[in-house]
Every structure is written in structure tokens, then in C-alpha cells.
Amino acid sequence: MVADGGTGTVLASYGRGVLVQADGVTLHCALSGRKQRIVCGDRIVWSYPPAADGPSVQSLEARRNLIERIDARGRAEPVAANIDRLAIVVAPEPAPDWFLVDRYWAGAVLKDLDALLIVNKRDLGTQALQAELRTYRDLHLPCVEVTAHAGADQAELQGMLANRVTLLVGQSGVGKSSLVNALIPSAVALTAELTRDVEGRHTTTTARWYTLGAASAIVDAPGVRDFAPPASLVRAAERGFIEIHARSNRCRFKDCRHIEEPACAVRAAVEAGEIAARRYESYRRLLRLYEKLAP
Ligand SMILES: Nc1nc2c(ncn2[C@@H]2O[C@H](COP(=O)(O)OP(=O)(O)OP(=O)(O)O)[C@@H](O)[C@H]2O)c(=O)[nH]1
Ligand SMILES: [Mg+2]
Ligand SMILES: [Zn+2]
Secondary structure, X not given: OOOOEEEEEEEEEOOOEEEEEEOOEEEEEEEOOOOOXXXXXXXXXXXXXXXXXXXXXXXXXXXXXXXXXXXXXXXXXXXXXXXOEEEEEEOOOOOOOHHHHHHHHHHHHHOOOEEEEEEOOHHHOOHHHHHHHHHHHHOOOOEEEOOOOOOOOOHHHHHHHOOOEEEEEOOOOOOHHHHHHHHOOOOOOOOOOOOOOXXXXXXXXXXXXXXXXXXXXXXXOOOOOOOXXXXXXXXXXXXXXXXXXXXXXXXXXXOOOOOOOOOOHHHHHHHOOOOOHXXXXXXXXXXXXXXXXXX
8 A cells, every 4th residue: 555645755856756765666757747846855845636647746855964065067966965974085096186175074063963074995005195184083973994895894083974964075986875785785776787878977967865774875976077165255255264264263353265365363373284285275276176166
């Protein structure tokens, strides 16, 4: 007996419909009425309207948060909703883009999400990454080294992902979908081996929710290049860098951008080696990006 309505969680959102998990079953629901923008992680109310071909979404419950990325035209585009934590995935291969990692972390801080750095493909050797990992560990960003490949012990990662909804982000090819498959053997998330686009890469094209337990889930998002909060938050760049934000109240000017202002405590800290020069450069790049995008 199939229920004729209820609440559910959106596992994935396609152009014209959504995949919903409701009471242990998975349903395809059409979008009804006005154009609803529903994303992975949304909680919705669905029903079977009389005389309809199938179930449809009736309403959207209030979101705890909405994670957006910046699309190619600089506009915010929703990726997923109701997320607790951002897991930033890097690997020895492809070589990490640490500026992108900083940007993801800044995005998490600004959305009040916990953040976690997952170093995948440990089997390839992570020696070359240790200096940068040290920077993050010193800033108390949890870092865990794992491998998604068969037989690996995922207990530590599983423990870190428990009781939360975690969004996996990171460059294409670092192994986000492979991690999903390692953690949830029944998941069949599409990895580079299983599907390839015409250029032979970029396998995950839409965010997808995978339930891990009663209170935990992981969301596999496409390998996005820019994942940042909306452009209206120019001053936000600073808040996203915890060590820069912590020193900004010691700058002479309250609205110091830490670029060329005199008596800037942030630049002094960079010169003294208390703030990593590369993190400061990341901050400058993010600030420039926001200023370019700002209306
Ligand atoms: N050596 C090694 N290779 C891995 C590991 N995890 C994943 N890979 C390989 O890395 C490649 C990319 O993995 P995917 O899981 O598709 O990467 P993704 O991050 O989901 O990529 P996008 O969906 O494009 O964002 C595949 O060829 C995987 O087999 C690992 O732990 N070790
Ligand atoms: Mg993928
Ligand atoms: Zn300053």
C-alpha cells in the first residue's frame, strides 16, 4: 500500500522533477504549480493529486540553509540545502588547488558550517601535501587521510561523518563519488570509470544525497570550480579567513581591507610569519573576486 502523501527529503533535483526519499521508499515527484526551485537536501511535502500520473511536490519546508556556488556568469546558483558540514576533498592527484580549498573553507565559515579536510588517495603518497596540511591543522581544521579504494578501513572517516549532513566538495577527480561508494557499498555513485562525458571527465553533474544513517548523510556535488557565498558580501571575504578575521580589530582603520592601508595588523602578521603568506594571498584573491562580482 503506497501512501498518498507525506514529507520527504530530496535526493536529487533534475530539471523537471525531483527524486524524493519518503518513509523508506524513493519516488519521482513532478514539480507542481509555480516554478519551484528545489534542490538536493530540501524537505518537501508531496502528494498524489487525484487524476495525476504520479506524485508531485506540494510545498517546500523552510530551509536551515542553502549552499550556493557561483556560476560562469558570476551568479549564485543553488547546490544543496540543509547542510551541516562541508567536507573539502583533496588528493595527491590531481594536484591540489589550495586557493580553492581556502575558498571552500571561507564559504563554510560564512554559512556557519563545520568544515573538514579529507585527503583521499592516501595510497598515492601524501608526503608532498604535508606542509600545506600543517597550515590547516595549525588553524584547527580537522584533516583526515583516507583512501576510497577497496579494502581500506573507513572507520575514522565514518566516525567523522556520523550524525551530520556533509556536503562533499572538491576538484573534479579527487574521488568524491569514490568515497561515497566506499562508505555506502549499495550507492553506485557514478565515478570516472563508469561514465565519462565527451571530454572524458567531469562525471558528477548534479548534487546527490546518500543516507548514511538516521541522522547522517553525504551529498556528492559536482566538481565545481568556484564555490563561494553571494557577491553581495564583499566584507565577508575577511570573515571567511579565521586567522585574518581574528586580527582585523587591531588594524588602525575599522574598514581596513588589509591590502595597502597603513597600520594594518593583518599585513604585519603576514610579515612576521604568523599568518601563512599563501593564505593571505588566498584572501586577496577572494576579495578581488567579490569586488569584481559586487553590483
Ligand atoms: N589511487 C586512488 N585512486 C582513487 C581513489 N579514489 C578515487 N580514485 C580514482 O580517482 C578517479 C576520480 O574519482 P571520482 O570518484 O570519479 O572523482 P570525483 O571527485 O567524484 O570527480 P567529479 O565527479 O568529476 O567531481 C577515479 O579514477 C577513481 O578510481 C583512491 O583512494 N586511490
Ligand atoms: Mg563525482
Ligand atoms: Zn588591515
